[in-house]
């Protein structure tokens with residue numbers, strides 16, 4: 001049976017917010033180039049939409065991490081399963097993530113990326129669930145702050161489904 005999904009942010013709302021974020025980031029990085037690091041797979045849709053809205057020169061790379069634990073709970077143990085193709089030396093790096101939940105993944109990842117000789121590392125996340133935070137993470141650019149609910153769409157999955165939804169929704173479980 002198909003899951004029931006209730007809309008949290010419509011396609012128009014998400015796109016409008018990404019446009020605003022792109023404008024803000026373009027202002028903040030004026031005169032510089034930006035190296036975006038998207039986290040597979042969830043951040044791909046967001047990273048591509050955001051990149052299209054940024055007016056300073058942009059390069060883009062992706063990496064993949066896995067967090068040991070079950071599908072909906074992060075365990076705090078993070079492993080890089082696909083590293084970046086390009087070095088970060090001297091670059092202004094913007095890490096692009098789909099959601100910051102407990103903060104376990106990003107706190108590990110930012111620590112790891114900050115040791116690679118970049119000029120700067122900032123974090124941009126489409127969604128932020130501060131109520132669930134276990135590890136403190138500074139999110140420089142947040143799309144939407146959301147309550148503690150499991151969301152899908154715009155790159156976010158439920159058992160690998162629903163990444164392709166053009167909106168963000170909550171899966172209603174019985």
Ligand code: 5GP
Nearest residue numbers: 074100101102103104105149150151156157
């Ligand atoms: P954290 O390490 O911050 O707990 O979790 C980060 C990862 O957990 C995200 O990149 C995402 O893959 C997954 N995650 C956390 N909350 C949600 C959610 O509400 N929906 C989905 N689909 N994934 C989530």
